[in-house]
Amino acid sequence: MAGIHKSEVTISQSGKMEHDLLRTVNWNGRFKLWMGFLSLLLLVCLYFYYLQLRDGLSVTGMHDIVSWGIYISNFVFFIAVSLIGMLISSVLGMIGYKWIKPISRIAEIIAVAFALVAGLVIITDMGRPDRLQHLVMYGRIQSPIVWDITIVITYVVLSLLLLYLPLIPDIALCNKKLTGLPAFQRRLYKILSLGWADKPGQFKVIKRYFRILLIMIIPVALAIHTVTSWLFAMTLRPGWDSPIFGPYFVSGAFVAGCAAVIIAMYFFQKNYKLQEYITNRHFDLMGKLLVLVSLVYVYFNINEIIVPAYKFKPFEVEHIGNLFYGHDSALFWMVQTGGLIIPFLLLMIPKMRKPLPITIISVVILVAAWFKRYLIVVPTQLTPYYPIQNVPERYHSYTPTIAEIAITVASFVLVLMIITILSKLFPIIPVWEMKEENENQKQ
Amino acid sequence: MAEKSNAPRRKSRREFLRKLGTTGAVSIAGTSLLFAGSKTGNSDKTPGSKVKMLDQNNRLVEADVSQVSPVSVKIDAGYLNKKGRKGLPGRKFVMVVDLARCRNARKCMKACQGAHQLRPEQHHINVLEMYDEENGASYFMPKPCQHCDNPNCVTVCPVDATFKREDGIVLIDNERCIGCRFCIAACPYSARTFNWAEPKDAEKYKDVPYDMELNVPQKKGTVTKCAFSAxxxxxxxxxxxxxxxxxxxxxxxxxxxxxVTNGTTRETVRLSKLLKQNASYTLMPELGTKPRVYYLPPRRS
Known part of the structure; x- marks a missing residue:
């Protein structure tokens, strides 16, 4: 008697879960409005890209002294954020933490969106995007750019697979349970579900390949950001010429990524009414994770900044001085204290790890993380070895233009569009994994 | 060089031709010669008339028309490209800048910008006013590309657009360049400049075939740099x-x-002696770039 009763409860519970989690898969009015807004914004921004294609990079604020501006810092930022998919799904997942299940897909969608758009961001920085094929035709293995492109493509593919593989049972479920779907969506589900039939053997295959992917993505993710840091570290410029740039970038990436996931969690919890699945406990744990990764990042910051500041080598002086008390000092101290130290101290207070406060803190961290990339890329170029002379006055500083900002905004719009579409096309929380988790807890 | 045929030269030429005549085995036509002026080769075919030409070692020689057949070289993009990447065999070009003589006349900058279709703010060579802290005085320092033997810019280039030739010159192929500006970021001497907008007088140079050694016509969205006037x-x-x-x-x-030859006095001196006797140095040798431009120190004032 008792056994039958228990299984009935499980069925109704999992039925409710299915209902709750599939409910978010639709194209409602708010989605259309939001996408309409994003598309409009994108069109405006694309006009500026057209101007850039027409008139060259002269529409940007870049010049011969600062020849890498916010496009490159934005690229580094995007790569950084995209690393979070690896940390949450792979590292925490393989250690065996169960709490990451409901937020793992959010992390993977963020990883895919940012990594995909990062590839486009780097193209906007090219003086001759029409010669993109030269990278394949004449690619030289010595160049860190070639390594970067290779590894970005690998990471995008692996991230897509990492997102897609555990989606297959959910896509089949969507196809089975959802009614009133447009024909294209039905067809898409049918193709993407690959004839999934909920057989135990199929689950076994998925889990095995998922595990392989989880292992593969760790070195690739580490490589992608290490190689990105090498774009700078492989040069001889003070401020870039640093052997710890790889781990410095990777640790910073986790900070930015955690903040991005927390913001997304808050958004999905509120808008998709998922309070039962993304709970205060998830925010609390993500807060603790953020404290941990921030601590590591602070450690690398100390190494990266204190060591040259102590030695005060001839050319480093100028660079460090510029950051400490020079042209970029206000931004530098704001980013270092307001965007890293203070948030990290605040997050050690349990009350600050409640959804709303932690989301606000995460927004601050994420904005600071963007400017941190700017501080890594731009100031070094403003302190070259030889004096800046016989050039226009504006070569002594760097101010991004409207066109440059618009094109950068376009990259964020694209990321939001990808996240929005993916989160509306598929359940944002893995249904079968949650059901399985539920069963396990019962037994 | 061809115009200035002085007495000793003429003598050696005669000697050369005499040897040629005695051995009689060497056919000049067989060794592919580049005509200094191809017009002479085509117009006058009567035996007995002589033509002047440069041989493989850049020496001026004279030979009977009947012995030579012209090598027609079409100066098109393909030829210029191949030539630009190859460099001059057996040469290792080097520059010595005597800072004690620089008075900031800036004629070098002007000549360079004129030849290479550059805007006023684009410098292949830039005369900098440097401050010498030890002596509390400033001096002027022309700074071209250092044509490093270990060039960081070349290493980082993802498409082999910028390259090091066997004659020591670092060039850029602006038909290959994708405009990533990694070389600009990597160069510690800030020697490179970018065509952010349409280059100066782009209309005028529209139909000129691209000469890599001159890097003209310049192209929008590509990097340009000093070519040692290859x-x-x-x-x-x-x-x-x-x-x-x-x-x-x-x-x-x-x-x-x-x-090395002084560009103004045309005086030719021993490079090793010049460098040794004048306490020469290179820019930032600690970076390990191995520049091919040497500096002689400024005068102490």
């Missing part, structure tokens, strides 16, 4: 900046020959 070197002339200097700042020459 186009002039091929003609046996000194670089634009070197010959434009009124103050005798520049020496230019070949490390293999151990000779």
């Amino acid at each position: 186009d002039r070197l091929r003609e046996g002339k000194l670089p634009y900046c070197v010959s434009a200097c009124p103050n005798g700042v520049y020496y230019f020459g070949d490390e293999n020959e151990d000779l």
